[in-house]
Amino acid sequence: MNKKTIISCFAVLTLSVAFAGQAFSQQKEKGDDEQSSGQFGHPPGTWDAVVKDGIVNIQFYARHWSNGRNFTTAELGTLPAEKVGTFGLTRESGKLTFKGVFQDHWGHGTYTFEQNAAFKSYLEQKGYSKLDGELMLAVFFTDINKGFFDFMKDNGYPSISNDQFKDLAEQNLSRRVLEEYFALFKAEGYGHQSIDKLVELREHGVTPKYIASIHQMGYKGFSLDKALELRDHGVTAEYIASLKKMGDANVTLDQAQDLRDHGVTTEYVASLKKLGYPNMTLDKAQELRDHGVTVDFINSMQKLGYKDITLDKAQSLRDHGVTADFIKSINDLGFKNISLEKAEELRNHGVTASYIKKMKTKGIKLETLDDFIKLRDTGFND
Incomplete structure (x- = not known):
């Protein structure tokens, strides 16, 4: 029998249209899915979703993480509309059951995940440990099955460590995603890459689509490390x-x-x-x-x-701390139409509106800004 791991269910949430509108727009170059950690203001065991062009983007909420994944409507079957109903998805690693409702392409509700005990035992026999409920759910999302390991072996990865297995699952490096990377590596001459490099690319949002988009701009022959650097610096x-x-x-x-x-x-x-x-x-x-x-x-x-x-003068003024407010403060004291060069000179010598006002309160009556510059240069400040 399957071992059932129930993720806490709560009452159905009122769906925020604002979230639904962002569900697709916030997809990063990382790919179809989004994963992050922290508290999100949603009870664990709940989900929000938006349907667009045959794809259902579902954001799952657990106690310490939020995880967004895409599914096809064909995978999920008939979605309950107008009134609360159930639907689900079964894979070799387990079964995901949803309860909720969709209205105008937006959906929300609760979910439970039931592990396949036999598949978990298979993974343990292969040497994988610490297969807690959260990791098994990631395995389910990534659709890692027995055939996945044959696929990896056929592509030059006969051995996958425990940490690498965890990374593959958590980064949603599914067979489909990996096939896209392998095709890119072959077509663009990147050769065979390690699992660690694949995980690094995925973590940083360097997808085959991202690299191809740079290639299409006319840039060929750059390394994967350069692609990582560009992505990290926001170059698209x-x-x-x-x-x-x-x-x-x-x-x-x-x-x-x-x-x-x-x-x-x-x-x-x-x-x-x-x-x-x-x-x-x-x-x-x-x-x-x-x-x-x-x-x-x-x-x-x-x-x-x-x-x-001029732009050079603007740059020089900025370097010397001359702002429009500084010039205006001098103008307000009766010194009109001063040149930008004079404004810069005043700033360099520490002659500010407050300095001029202070001197006047001491009974020092000077007629020109040059006189105040000379006074300031003498060190007179009291």
Whole structure:
């Protein structure tokens, strides 16, 4: 008989349309599924789901984790609509039974998982240990069965350690997902990769689709480690495409990564061009970002009347701490139409609006900003 592991069931939840709307949009490059840990504000043993294009994305909630997986409607059979009903899915590792309801493609309810004791015994005989309920549920989600091990052996993995087995299950490295990796490795000349490398790629969201998308942008021959680096730094094919549209058709992967790290975006460059800098280059945009020159900073200067401020001057002002508020505070003391060079000079010498006000309260009456600079340079501050 099968050993039954019941995950606590609670009353059916009221489904949040906000969640349902995000269920597909939040799918990462990792693949079909999403896994994370922590408390999620849902009682354990409950689920939320959204149905789209024949795929049911189900988010499972347990005591210490939340796990999202995709199933086809064919796998799950008839889904209960309008009123509460049951449906399920049986695999070699066990049976998952759902209770709940779907309305307008959104679903919610409770679930239980029943392990297949015979299959668990088979895994133990192969040397796998610590097969708790959570791991067995991951094995079920990944659809690891007896044939899975023959498949791995046929692809050059005759031995799978206990830790590797756990990683394969928890990262949803199913036969279908692995086939996609193997096909990519063969087609692109990556050769045979270790299980640990497969797990690392999966953990970091480096899917075959991700690598193929970079290849399609014209970048061939980069290593899997480079793919990991690019993914970790948020470089996507879409981002590279945006860089090319901004004027650098020959941007390298290293440049794209560097630009991404420095926060250079399409919006940033486009906004600067709109402010009157049509010849903006990606290198200059990166330099400006490094020095903290924002669109708001330049816009604030232009609003003060410095319409012809150059990007180099904006960068210099930012480096010296000259802001629109600083200039305005000097203007408010009666010193109008000061040049940006003079504003920078004042800042460099420590002549601020508060310093000028302090000197005036002491009865020191000076006519020009140069006089205040000379006074400040003497060290007079009291």
